[in-house]
Amino acid sequence: KALAAAFISNCAFAKRNLMVEDLQKYGVKVDSYGNCMHNKDEVSDKPRDIRKLELLSEYKFSLAFENSETDDYITEKFFLTLASGSVPVYIGAPNVKFFAPDAGPYPYTSKSVIYAGDFGFDAQRLAKYLLYLDKNDTAYAEYLQWKVDGYSGDFKALNELTSTHTACRVCVFAADRVRLSKGLSKVSDAPLHVYQFGKGKTVFVRERGSYRFIQIQLNENVDQKQLLQHLIECILLTVKRKTFNQWKNNEHPNYNRIGPAVYAIYHVPSKHVIHSNDAVLNMPNLIELEFISV
Known part of the structure; x- marks a missing residue:
């Protein structure tokens, strides 16, 4: 089973395509269901969001890569991943942690999302961390702790x-x-x-x-x-x-x-x-x- 899933259908934003390719090069297996770098087919005829929720729930990580890196521009790629129980690996709005369910005080901390910018968008460093989490259940569970603790006051x-x-x-x-x-x-x-x-x-x-x-x-x-x-x-x-x-x-x-x-x-x-x-x-x-x- 692949470690991460990706749904990327707009191939114009080269940065996210390159990140998917490089993560795989450094050992992170990715099932790509979108038009870009497609290597996995969906087998369900359920509504789109339900299909994605069910599929994402089978993966430890979802590559939630937006087609823009603009503050506040955060789409269902991020929120569906959280709802599915997977952990989002995110490229997009630099202030994404502001919108996280465990959002902390300014300058906004979160342990529910892995923001690629925290790794300098270095695929090798990011891949090393994802592979570490895959082998360390305790460290990985920290990214799901918000489901136990509930939403933070800031998120509410x-x-x-x-x-x-x-x-x-x-x-x-x-x-x-x-x-x-x-x-x-x-x-x-x-x-x-x-x-x-x-x-x-x-x-x-x-x-x-x-x-x-x-x-x-x-x-x-x-x-x-x-x-x-x-x-x-x-x-x-x-x-x-x-x-x-x-x-x-x-x-x-x-x-x-x-x-x-x-x-x-x-x-x-x-x-x-x-x-x-x-x-x-x-x-x-x-x-x-x-x-x-x-």
Whole structure:
């Protein structure tokens, strides 16, 4: 039996094709069911996703290679592998660990996915590691431990993003693009409320899914080791947060990431995460921020 399975039908992305070939060259046997490097036929007439789930469940690893290496572009190749019980060996979005079921705090750790980038996309190094895991049941089992422990608080909070309807998120995104393309600032948006906690930096804040900003002036006398906490406290004091609880048995994400009740704070145009006291210290005045609550 092959150690890994692959479903690659778009052969235009040469990097992933070469990786499959090189892994085999270094001793990792691959059953390839797609059009590219095809060496194995499917024998089931079930719906496509069910066929893939059943097939992947028979392999220790799945080569979940996307056709693009763009942040946030993660397809069923990754999630079907997780659902099947196989371990994804991944090429694609560099921030894939952010979406993993055991996702840890920034800069995002995970032991449920093997990201080829962690091996410098060196097929020989990657193959050596996969062969090691194949012979070491204890080390391999660590990649399935999330099934025992359950989803991490970060993963649950990430899923709560969908609590804001897709149509609303698309409208906010489009409105932001129009506003920025016309050179309109948050000031011209006339924030609904202005809150002053001192004479420090002025920030414009909104919750994910909202368009209008609230203006907050931070306290300039806060200790540098407390800047992030101060920003979070100001947000929680001024914004009426939405409350969602989509988890069965009334389970809510056990969150303790950057502060109570706040999952993440982003710079709106760039989506850069504000995750530390230094990040708050170095924020420019009049910055636009978006936060996600849990």
